[in-house]
Amino acid sequence: xxxxxxxxxxDNLACRRGDRLLFRRLSFRLExxxxxxxxxxxxAGKTTLIRALAGLTTPYAGAVMREGALALLDExxxxxxxxxxxxxxxxxxxxxxxxxxxxxIARLRLDALAEVPVRYLSTGQxxxxxxxxxxxxxxxxxxxxxxxxxxxTDSQGLVMELVREHCADGGIALIAxxxxxxxxxxxxxxxxxxxxxxxxxxxxxxxx
Amino acid sequence: xxxxLLRRDLAQFFPFTGSGAALPVVFFVAVAMLFPFAVGPDANxxxxxxxxxxxxxxxxxxxxPLEKLVARDIDLGFFDQLRLRGMAEEAMMAVRLAxxxxxxxxxxxxxxxxxxxxxxxxxETFQILLLGLLAGTPGLAAIGLMIxxxxxxxxxxAALSGLxxxxxxxxxxxxxxxxxxxxxxxxxxxxAAISLALVALAPFAAGAAIRAAREN
Numbered sequence: 467x468x469x470x471x472x473x474x475x476x477d478n479l480a481c482r483r484g485d486r487l488l489f490r491r492l493s494f495r496l497e498x499x500x501x502x503x504x505x506x507x508x509x510a511g512k513t514t515l516i517r518a519l520a521g522l523t524t525p526y527a528g529a530v531m532r533e534g535a536l537a538l539l540d541e542x543x544x545x546x547x548x549x550x551x552x553x554x555x556x557x558x559x560x561x562x563x564x565x566x567x568x569x570x571i572a573r574l575r576l577d578a579l580a581e582v583p584v585r586y587l588s589t590g591q592x593x594x595x596x597x598x599x600x601x602x603x604x605x606x607x608x609x610x611x612x613x614x615x616x617x618x619t620d621s622q623g624l625v626m627e628l629v630r631e632h633c634a635d636g637g638i639a640l641i642a643x644x645x646x647x648x649x650x651x652x653x654x655x656x657x658x659x660x661x662x663x664x665x666x667x668x669x670x671x672x673x674x
Numbered sequence: 675x676x677x678x679l680l681r682r683d684l685a686q687f688f689p690f691t692g693s694g695a696a697l698p699v700v701f702f703v704a705v706a707m708l709f710p711f712a713v714g715p716d717a718n719x720x721x722x723x724x725x726x727x728x729x730x731x732x733x734x735x736x737x738x739p740l741e742k743l744v745a746r747d748i749d750l751g752f753f754d755q756l757r758l759r760g761m762a763e764e765a766m767m768a769v770r771l772a773x774x775x776x777x778x779x780x781x782x783x784x785x786x787x788x789x790x791x792x793x794x795x796x797x798e799t800f801q802i803l804l805l806g807l808l809a810g811t812p813g814l815a816a817i818g819l820m821i822x823x824x825x826x827x828x829x830x831x832a833a834l835s836g837l838x839x840x841x842x843x844x845x846x847x848x849x850x851x852x853x854x855x856x857x858x859x860x861x862x863x864x865x866a867a868i869s870l871a872l873v874a875l876a877p878f879a880a881g882a883a884i885r886a887a888r889e890n
Contacts, residue, residue, distance in 0.1 A: 522754055522888050536758050542751030546686070557682050561675055561759060599755075 471498040472534030472606030472638050474519065479528035481514045487526070488514055489660035494653075496638045498606075501629060501649045504642040506657035512642035513540065515657060516611045519640065534606030534638075539613055543596040545584045552580030555598055564602030574598050574624070589616035597625065608632060608639040615643075675761060676769060683773035687739065698735040699781045705731035706789035717794050724793030725803050725854035731789070732782055732807060733843050736814040739778060740839070741832040743770070743822035744884065753884055763881035771819050771876055779811035799854055805862055806850040813869030816876035817842045823880035827887040 473496065480490035488511030496502055506512050518525045520538050545554040555576075559567050571577050574594045579587065587595065593616050600608060608629070614622045629639050630649060641647060647654075709727045710720060747753055756766055786807060790800050821838045825831035845868050853861035 517888070520754075520758060522757060524889070538754065538758055540751065542749070542754070544751045544755040546682075546750070546752075557678065558755070560678055603759075 470533055471636065473497055473532065474607050474638050474640065475531040476519065477529045477531065479515075479518065479530065480526045481511060481518050481523075482526045483511070483514055487662045489657055490527070490662055492528070492657075492660045494655070496640065496653075498636045498638065499633050499651075501633050501639045501641065501652040503647050503649070503652055503654035504640065504657055505644060505654060506642070507644065510657045510661070512657055513611055516540065516609045516640070516642055520609055532607060535603065536607045536609065537600040537603040537605035538609045538611075539596050539600050540611040541615075543584070543592050544599065545592075545595060547585035548583060550581050551576065551584055551587065551595055554584050555595065555602070558599045559602045562603045564604065567598075567602060570598055570601050574601075575621075590618060590621060593617055594621060597628070601628065606637050608637060610639060610641045610643075612643055613641060614645050614647075675759070676765065679756070679761075679766070679769045680773060683770055684776060687743075687773050687777035696781070698738040698778050699785045701738060702731045702735040702782055703785050703789055703792075705734070706792050709793060720794045721796070721799070724790070724795045725799060726851045727793060728786060728789055728795070728803060729806075729810075729847055729851045729854075732811065733814065733840070733847060735782060736778065736811070736818050736843070737836040737839050739774065740818050740822045740835045743774060743819060744880070745822065745826040745831060748826050748884060748887060754888070763885050764877045765881075767819065767823065767880040767884070768877040770880070771816060771873065774819055775812050775815035779808070779815060782811060783807050798857060802853050802857065802859075802862065806853050806865055809862055809866040809869055810846045810850045811869075813846045813865070813872045814839075814843055816869070816872035819876050820879045820883070823883035823887075826884065 475495040477493050479492040481488050492515070494502065504512055504515065514523070516538070517523045519530050519532075520536060521530065521532075544558070545551070546557070555567075555571070558564075564570075571580070574597055576591075576594055576598060579591060579595075584592070584595070593613070597613070600610075610629070613625050617625065626647065626649065629641070633639055633649070706728060709724070713719060713723075753763065753766055757763065783804060786804055790796075790803065795803060817839055818835075821835045821842070825835045825838070828834060846865055849861045849864040849868070853859070853865070
């Protein structure tokens, strides 16, 4: 899929939201085929981490290194709410020159929804639509922020199956979720383990 | 990629096809229609002041599409997804500027024909008015885009953007309407120059604004 093998690594990463330091000294390295589960309570900084890894925000300290294209799934679909689902997806498929979109749409059970405007879709249907967008991108690195939320049991199983296939194909998946995941060879870390200790906060106050 | 985005943006904003609808243009003609009722059917007075009214109507019509111009796509994560595909924010905003102007500049110029008829604007004055609007609307679109991007992450953004556009659009209004009073082409040159500078600047300012909006 990718000419060069995808990698994703964080080096001594620290991120803030507003004035609050969420985590620091976070380092990891994911090679081709690796899956990683980031756990943490709501507000612990999972989404902040994912946005920093995606390069959408600048981390407070540290660096992100990435090889290969990147696909992001979060609570925002990127699909025009006024357009029928088929046409909204077609825009991204066109940009990404996605092959074989028909089978993909059928697999995510979206074929019956092609004529329905995106704003009428349920939470779970929107999530599946966003997944179709991610699949169509054919990117080596997947960043999935709560991919299972809002999905029924069948769809949750389908998502895990897709991630397994992606990793077996040499892709990387980093999944932030507070739900337990079951993937072969998956590593995991809790974002709370990197939350600043009290002495760090004191240091930070001195700096300020 | 640029063309796919331009097609999508145009479909979003173009009157009669997108969700933007023809509201600004209808508003523009409505103001021109109301004016004779308000001041009375004095042909002389209308010919003298009508051009200014058209300019004010154009300025106010430029405020209407601002609410949806940038904020909606930020909320959708649309710009984020484009960024992941390697597109610069400046390029996204340049495309957005082109789509925004195309969806409100030319329709406004066309709507000037009925508006001018209602206000008894004829002959050379009409020509200068048309040329002035053609030269001025890209500038108005550029100001609008910058303001829409800057206020996108504010809760009262829509109300604020109208207030911000008015003072920034003053130079265009002064030279555009001034050209009518003096019947000269030089002021039109100024309008075009201001527009050009604004159009060149807007994608960078708006691009930086949507990047900054991500950080909070």
